[in-house]
Amino acid sequence: MEGGRKGFLFTAIMTSGAGFLSAFSPNYVALMALRFLVGIGLGGGPVLGSWFLEFVPAPSRGTWMVVLSAFWTVGTIFEASLAWVVMPKFGWRWLLALSSVPSLLLLLFYAITPESPRFLCMKGRTMEAVDVLEKMARLNGAQLPSGKLVSDKNIELDEVSESATLLAATAKAAKEEENDNIKEDEGSDFGGFKSVSKLLSPKLLRATLLLWMAFFGNAFSYYGIVLLTSELSNGNRICAKQEVESVHSNNSSLYKNVFISSFAEIPGSFVSIMIVDRIGRRLSMASMLFTSCVFLFPLVFSRTEILTRISLFGARLCISASFTIVYIYAPEVSPVLLFSTISLVTKAEPSCQVLKLNSRVFTSLLHHFQIYPTSVRTTGIGVASSVGRIGGILCPLVAVALVHNCHQTTAILLFELVVFLSGVAVMFFPFETKGCRLNDTEADMH
Structure with missing residues (x-):
C-alpha cells in the first residue's frame, strides 16, 4: 500500500x-x-x-x-x-x-x-503523523486532544492522566481479527487471486453483482450521455454518412452542444450536496438514476433539437449526481478509505485519552457496516470500479455504434434499461452509510 x-x-x-x-x-x-x-x-x-x-x-x-x-x-x-x-x-x-x-x-x-496520517501510523512512522496532525490543528485554530498517539510505538503528545487507557474490548476484538486474517493470508501465496475468487462465492455473490451493476450502469450511462450529446445534436437527421461529417473538427456546433451540456453537472453537484447527507446514499443514487430515465424517455419518440438538448441536459444532471454519490458510497464501505481513528477513540469514550491510529482496531468496529469481509473488501471495491471503467469502454462500441447505424431508438432504449437496472441494484444495497459516524462504541453499533 x-x-x-x-x-x-x-x-x-x-x-x-x-x-x-x-x-x-x-x-x-x-x-x-x-x-x-x-x-x-x-x-x-x-x-x-x-x-x-x-x-x-x-x-x-x-x-x-x-x-x-x-x-x-x-x-x-x-x-x-x-x-x-x-x-x-x-x-x-x-x-x-x-x-x-x-x-x-x-x-x-x-x-x-501532506501525507496521510493514517498511512504513516500503519507504517510505524508515528512521529511524522504527529507532525501532520499538529499542522492540521494549527491551520484550523485548534489543539490536538491530550493523550497518546498509539501505533506500533507510543508518542507522548501531552501529559496523560492515570485513566488514559484504550478500550480493552476493542483491542481484543481487533487482535482476534488480525490473527484470523493472518492465518487466512498464510494459506496461499496467491492471496490476491483468492480474494478475487471469493467475490463470486455464494456468500458474497449478491453484494458483488449489485456493486458491479451500480458502477457499470453509472459509467456506461454517464459517458453514453456525453457521447449522445454530439451524436444526437442534429436531431432526427443523424445517419451514418452525416454522422461522419458531424464529428469533423470544423463543426463548431458540435463543441457548442458539448459545452452547453457540460453545465448540467453544476446543478448536479448542488443536488448531490443537498441530498447526500440528508436522505442517504442509496436513496440519493436511486432517485437520480430513475429521474434520468424520465428525462431520456421522450427521446424514444422524438428527437427534435430543443427536446434533445433539454432531455440530455436533465439526464446528464442526474447521472453526474449519481456518479458522484457512488464514488462517495464505495470508499465508505472500505476500511482503507473510510475513517479517521482520532474521532473514533476520543469521542467514543469521553474519559479515554488515548489516540489510536490502527486500521485493525476500527475495522473490527465496522463489522456490521460492511458489504465485504475485511480480507476481500479492498479487492471488491477495486474490481467494482474496474467494472465501471469497462462500462465506459463498451459504451461507444455498443450504444453509440447503434446511433451511427441509424438505430437511435434502440440506443436510447438500451440506455434506459441500463440506468433503470442500476437504480434497482442500488435499492438492494445491503446497508445505508448515512449516519454511520465515527463516534460510536462497539456496543452502540450493535
Missing part, C-alpha cells in the same frame, strides 16, 4: 507526461498506447479521494466529497471550452498538448501536500 502523497505524484506525472507526448504521436498505434498510459494515470483518482477524506470533518464528509467531485465538472467545462476554441483552428494535437497542462501544474503543489 502506498501513501496518498505518492498516489498524488504518480497521477500528476503519468497524466501530464503521457498526455503531452500523445500530442506528438507519429501514428495511431502510438497515440493509443500513450492514451492508455493517461488512463492508467487517471486511475489514481480514487486514491486522491481517499486521501482527501482523512482531512475533512466526518459528519459532512459526503458534502465535501461532492465539493471535490465538482472540480471534475470544472474540468469538463474547461475541456469543452478548449475544444471549441482549439480544434477548429489548430487540430487535435494542440488540444491534447494543452489538455495536459493542468495535470502538470499539480506537481507544483506536491511539496506542500
Whole structure:
C-alpha cells in the first residue's frame, strides 16, 4: 500500500507526461498506447479521494466529497471550452498538448501536500503523523486532544492522566481479527487471486453483482450521455454518412452542444450536496438514476433539437449526481478509505485519552457496516470500479455504434434499461452509510 502523497505524484506525472507526448504521436498505434498510459494515470483518482477524506470533518464528509467531485465538472467545462476554441483552428494535437497542462501544474503543489496520517501510523512512522496532525490543528485554530498517539510505538503528545487507557474490548476484538486474517493470508501465496475468487462465492455473490451493476450502469450511462450529446445534436437527421461529417473538427456546433451540456453537472453537484447527507446514499443514487430515465424517455419518440438538448441536459444532471454519490458510497464501505481513528477513540469514550491510529482496531468496529469481509473488501471495491471503467469502454462500441447505424431508438432504449437496472441494484444495497459516524462504541453499533 502506498501513501496518498505518492498516489498524488504518480497521477500528476503519468497524466501530464503521457498526455503531452500523445500530442506528438507519429501514428495511431502510438497515440493509443500513450492514451492508455493517461488512463492508467487517471486511475489514481480514487486514491486522491481517499486521501482527501482523512482531512475533512466526518459528519459532512459526503458534502465535501461532492465539493471535490465538482472540480471534475470544472474540468469538463474547461475541456469543452478548449475544444471549441482549439480544434477548429489548430487540430487535435494542440488540444491534447494543452489538455495536459493542468495535470502538470499539480506537481507544483506536491511539496506542500501532506501525507496521510493514517498511512504513516500503519507504517510505524508515528512521529511524522504527529507532525501532520499538529499542522492540521494549527491551520484550523485548534489543539490536538491530550493523550497518546498509539501505533506500533507510543508518542507522548501531552501529559496523560492515570485513566488514559484504550478500550480493552476493542483491542481484543481487533487482535482476534488480525490473527484470523493472518492465518487466512498464510494459506496461499496467491492471496490476491483468492480474494478475487471469493467475490463470486455464494456468500458474497449478491453484494458483488449489485456493486458491479451500480458502477457499470453509472459509467456506461454517464459517458453514453456525453457521447449522445454530439451524436444526437442534429436531431432526427443523424445517419451514418452525416454522422461522419458531424464529428469533423470544423463543426463548431458540435463543441457548442458539448459545452452547453457540460453545465448540467453544476446543478448536479448542488443536488448531490443537498441530498447526500440528508436522505442517504442509496436513496440519493436511486432517485437520480430513475429521474434520468424520465428525462431520456421522450427521446424514444422524438428527437427534435430543443427536446434533445433539454432531455440530455436533465439526464446528464442526474447521472453526474449519481456518479458522484457512488464514488462517495464505495470508499465508505472500505476500511482503507473510510475513517479517521482520532474521532473514533476520543469521542467514543469521553474519559479515554488515548489516540489510536490502527486500521485493525476500527475495522473490527465496522463489522456490521460492511458489504465485504475485511480480507476481500479492498479487492471488491477495486474490481467494482474496474467494472465501471469497462462500462465506459463498451459504451461507444455498443450504444453509440447503434446511433451511427441509424438505430437511435434502440440506443436510447438500451440506455434506459441500463440506468433503470442500476437504480434497482442500488435499492438492494445491503446497508445505508448515512449516519454511520465515527463516534460510536462497539456496543452502540450493535
